[in-house]
Amino acid sequence: MGELNAFGKILIFFGIIMIIVGGFFLFGHKIPFIGRLPGDIAIQKKNVSFYFPVTTSIIISIILSFIMWLLSKR
Template structure:
């Protein structure tokens, strides 16, 4: 697949994600607040480790890549 087509598809996907985040911000309000996401808050610092959220992102991206790029 030529690089130009890949960049066009990537741009379309980014555009669609931007539309969803602009017009339906509450749709992803749960993301980052899942059980397994670690939050440590102190007086002067805040540490956030999104373990469960990144596992979900990894699974979704793996499924999408295998769906579109399988030969």
């Protein structure tokens, strides 16, 4: 039973993460600074556009790492 309990907690955790990511996709454009920070790469040519949010990715990674660190302190 202990294995199923742990598996259930993992599924709930990933479900919460999916809800957060889904909310980000739905409402991310309303957050003023996300995706438009200095260091984000945006290249637009005639037929091609390329966008890679380097700085935004680093900041999100730091925030998620801090949250995971807080959760692991239990």
